Amino acid sequence: MAVLYGVGVGPGDKELITVKGVKIIQKCDVIVAPTATEGGESIAFETSKEYVREDAEVAIMHFPMGGKDRLKKSKEAYEFIEKRLAEGKNVAFLTIGDPYVYSTYIHMLSHVKEHGFEVNTIPGITSFCAAASLVDRTLVIGDEKLVVMPATKVNEITDEKFIVVMKMYKREEEVLDVLEEKGFSYTYVSRVGREGETVLTDREEILKLRDYMSLIIASRD
Numbered sequence: 001m002a003v004l005y006g007v008g009v010g011p012g013d014k015e016l017i018t019v020k021g022v023k024i025i026q027k028c029d030v031i032v033a034p035t036a037t038e039g040g041e042s043i044a045f046e047t048s049k050e051y052v053r054e055d056a057e058v059a060i061m062h063f064p065m066g067g068k069d070r071l072k073k074s075k076e077a078y079e080f081i082e083k084r085l086a087e088g089k090n091v092a093f094l095t096i097g098d099p100y101v102y103s104t105y106i107h108m109l110s111h112v113k114e115h116g117f118e119v120n121t122i123p124g125i126t127s128f129c130a131a132a133s134l135v136d137r138t139l140v141i142g143d144e145k146l147v148v149m150p151a152t153k154v155n156e157i158t159d160e161k162f163i164v165v166m167k168m169y170k171r172e173e174e175v176l177d178v179l180e181e182k183g184f185s186y187t188y189v190s191r192v193g194r195e196g197e198t199v200l201t202d203r204e205e206i207l208k209l210r211d212y213m214s215l216i217i218a219s220r221d
C-alpha cells in the first residue's frame, strides 16, 4: 500500500534536513510542496530539491494563509494526493520546519485520515529551535514552561518567562510593545538558515525589516 509521508525539511538550510527525511524524499514518486503565494516559490521544495528523484512528479501547491479558500485548497491538495496514492505511488508532502508546528500539512491530513490511507510523519527541525542555536539563546530551562504563540496571541501572556512568537508579519509593532511593557528581552530572527538570514535586537531595525519569515525569542527574569 502506498504511503503519504509528511516530511519536515527544517528551517531552510539544506544541511538541516534529517537523514530520514532525505531518504524518504529520495524514495517518493510524487513530491507535494506548499507555497504561500499563487505561482510563488516553495521554500520547502527549494530546501530539499537536490534530494528529489529526477523522475518524480513535483506539484507546488498554493495554500492561502487563511480565509475561506484555505479549506478548499487543502481539499484540492488532498484529492491530488489521494489519486496518486490510489495508483500505488508514495507521496511526500514537504513542510518547512516541523510538520506539526503551524503547518498546512495539518489541515490537509484531516482529509487523508478520513479515507484510511497510511500516513507517516517525519519530524523536522523547527524554525525556532534553529533560531535559538543561531543566536545562542536559551529557549527554556529548569522547571519553566516554554510558550510558543502566534503574534495574534501576545496579549494573552501572563506569567510566562520564556516565549517564542511566530507569524510576526504585520504585527511587529504590537508584539514589541507588549514584550517591552512586560519586561522581556528579545531577539528577532528572520530567514534562519536561508539567504538573507538576519538577527536583530533593535526595535527600529525590526520595524524597518518586517519579514514574513521571522520570529522572536524572548525571556524575562
Ligand SMILES: C[S@@+](CC[C@H](N)C(=O)[O-])C[C@H]1O[C@@H](n2cnc3c(N)ncnc32)[C@H](O)[C@@H]1O
Binding pocket: 011, 012, 095, 096, 097, 098, 099, 100, 101, 102, 103, 104, 125, 126, 127, 128, 131, 165, 166, 167, 168, 169, 189, 190, 191, 192, 193, 194, 212, 213, 214, 215
Ligand atoms: C506556517 S509557520 C511554519 C512553521 C514551521 N512548521 C516550523 O516548524 O517552524 C510559518 C512561520 O514560521 C516561522 N518561520 C518559518 N521558517 C522560518 C525561518 N527560516 N526563519 C524565521 N522564522 C521562520 C515564521 O514565524 C513564520 O511566520
